[in-house]
Amino acid sequence: MSTRTVIRGGLVITASDEVHADVLMEDGRIAALAASGTPAAEAFTAERTVDATGKYVIPGGVDAHTHMELPFGGTFASDTFETGTRAAAWGGTTTIVDFAVQSVGHTLREGLDTWHAKAEGTCAIDYAFHMIVSDVNQETLKEMDLLVEEGVTSFKQFMAYPGVFYSDDGQILRAMQRSADNGGLIMMHAENGIAIDVLVEQALARGETDPRFHGEVRKALLEAEATHRAIRLAQVAGAPLYVVHVSATEAVAELARARDDGLPVFGETCPQYLFLSTDNLAEPDFEGAKYVCSTPLRPKEHQAALWRGLRTNDLQVVSTDHCPFCFSGQKELGRGDFSKIPNGLPGVENRMDLLHQAVLDGHIGRRRWIEIACATPARMFGLYPKKGTIAPGADADVVIYDPAAEQVLSADTHHMNVDYSAYEGKRVTGRVETVFSRGVPVVTDREYTGHAGHGVYTPRSTCQYLN
Numbered sequence: 001m002s003t004r005t006v007i008r009g010g011l012v013i014t015a016s017d018e019v020h021a022d023v024l025m026e027d028g029r030i031a032a033l034a035a036s037g038t039p040a041a042e043a044f045t046a047e048r049t050v051d052a053t054g055k056y057v058i059p060g061g062v063d064a065h066t067h068m069e070l071p072f073g074g075t076f077a078s079d080t081f082e083t084g085t086r087a088a089a090w091g092g093t094t095t096i097v098d099f100a101v102q103s104v105g106h107t108l109r110e111g112l113d114t115w116h117a118k119a120e121g122t123c124a125i126d127y128a129f130h131m132i133v134s135d136v137n138q139e140t141l142k143e144m145d146l147l148v149e150e151g152v153t154s155f156k157q158f159m160a161y162p163g164v165f166y167s168d169d170g171q172i173l174r175a176m177q178r179s180a181d182n183g184g185l186i187m188m189h190a191e192n193g194i195a196i197d198v199l200v201e202q203a204l205a206r207g208e209t210d211p212r213f214h215g216e217v218r219k220a221l222l223e224a225e226a227t228h229r230a231i232r233l234a235q236v237a238g239a240p241l242y243v244v245h246v247s248a249t250e251a252v253a254e255l256a257r258a259r260d261d262g263l264p265v266f267g268e269t270c271p272q273y274l275f276l277s278t279d280n281l282a283e284p285d286f287e288g289a290k291y292v293c294s295t296p297l298r299p300k301e302h303q304a305a306l307w308r309g310l311r312t313n314d315l316q317v318v319s320t321d322h323c324p325f326c327f328s329g330q331k332e333l334g335r336g337d338f339s340k341i342p343n344g345l346p347g348v349e350n351r352m353d354l355l356h357q358a359v360l361d362g363h364i365g366r367r368r369w370i371e372i373a374c375a376t377p378a379r380m381f382g383l384y385p386k387k388g389t390i391a392p393g394a395d396a397d398v399v400i401y402d403p404a405a406e407q408v409l410s411a412d413t414h415h416m417n418v419d420y421s422a423y424e425g426k427r428v429t430g431r432v433e434t435v436f437s438r439g440v441p442v443v444t445d446r447e448y449t450g451h452a453g454h455g456v457y458t459p460r461s462t463c464q465y466l467n
């Protein structure tokens with residue numbers, strides 16, 4: 001039996017349009033849109049009608065960078081797929097692309113199977129996987145082709161973290177050459193990890209152990225240098241490149257220059273780089289550990305370049321890099337040695353709201369909000385138009401958003417499984433009211449109505465942003 005819901009009277013915002021329209025959803029898909037009040041809209045019939053007068057009706061967010069249960073620094077990111085995807089739903093995100101990890105000495109397949117086992121049957125919203133390639137060898141390169149065929153079409157490599165995820169330039173070049181052939185997209189963690197490790201050792205030898213030194217040793221110049229090198233390696237390989245978690249003015253400049261030259265290079269930044277800074281890393285009593293992530297938070301002056309990059313399309317995507325570690329018992333592993341603080345920040349629940357606040361603050365327009373948070377991540381990672389837009393045939397992943405509601409972000413009220421908020425006390429205007437995932441209400445009038453296992457694995461096509 002078919003189930004139909006109509007959302008009436010809201011302002012439908014996509015990356016390309018803003019229109020007062022009624023949205024008909026049927027059997028998990030968008031069936032039709034029609035301008036509100038017109039005979040076409042009046043003709044929509046449904047078992048359930050939702051009034052969205054005065055509200056925005058937007059596509060569910062696509063967060064293309066999360067790390068549920070990531071093993072890091074001797075512990076695991078504190079959100080499971082169950083808790084993390086529930087929090088994502090609360091925040092208006094209806095699809096995540098998480099990173100499966102290949103451990104050194106193991107195959108990509110083993111890593112991917114492990115991540116499927118963690119996620120299957122537990123997710124509140126739909127999910128897909130990128131693959132972290134930590135061990136480039138002949139076997140891995142062949143496996144990359146197979147993964148692209150089965151819908152894992154992007155591969156993260158690290159120029160940072162020697163001895164853990166790190167790849168050298170030769171390994172990076174080989175993986176890029178392979179992706180140039182098989183259509184995969186290389187995602188780069190661009191920081192010169194070898195040089196950073198020298199600076200870490202020297203800082204610790206000087207007794208500089210506080211969290212703020214994490215920001216000082218991971219220099220903007222070493223992000224820019226690695227970004228430049230990754231761009232040139234991709235150019236040599238004839239491959240496109242997506243640089244993750246861009247935080248430094250100098251790195252944006254490298255991307256802008258390459259794009260001006262016509263190279264297919266893309267950049268992502270994250271809310272933490274847009275809203276937080278080294279001032280947070282410098283908070284006393286080890287509180288700065290809450291803000292340790294890599295690339296690191298930068299001095300406030302870098303934020304202008306990131307906002308500008310988002311406006312000029314030198315940066316295309318805002319993802320969260322959601323990788324939470326509790327302050328108590330996890331971040332504390334690095335008391336007395338900042339290099340032992342597990343890297344990562346919580347944020348999967350906050351992204352849509354923070355970016356709406358950016359609209360109100362005049363950094364971006366409303367359609368650009370939807371473009372960088374929904375449509376482009378879906379296109380970049382082969383999920384469009386199933387995800388990332390509201391159009392006939394698309395999955396009915398729809399958020400009813402109240403642009404006037406006020407809220408204060410806090411660990412007391414968030415749903416992420418972590419004992420602090422990186423945005424504690426921050427006032428934002430705008431709040432998710434109701435969330436549909438494939439037509440099923442998973443949040444209804446600020447009540448959680450979803451369940452673990454509703455979310456399904458979603459294989460992806462290759463990057464759709466190139467053409």
Ligand SMILES: NC(=O)NCCC(=O)O
Pocket residue numbers: 067189245292293294295321323343344345
């Ligand atoms: N970003 C971060 O600090 N942690 C997660 C791992 C990564 O994305 O590099």
Ligand SMILES: [Zn+2]
Pocket residue numbers: 189244245294295
């Ligand atoms: Zn990274």
Ligand SMILES: [Zn+2]
Pocket residue numbers: 065066067321323
């Ligand atoms: Zn990450």
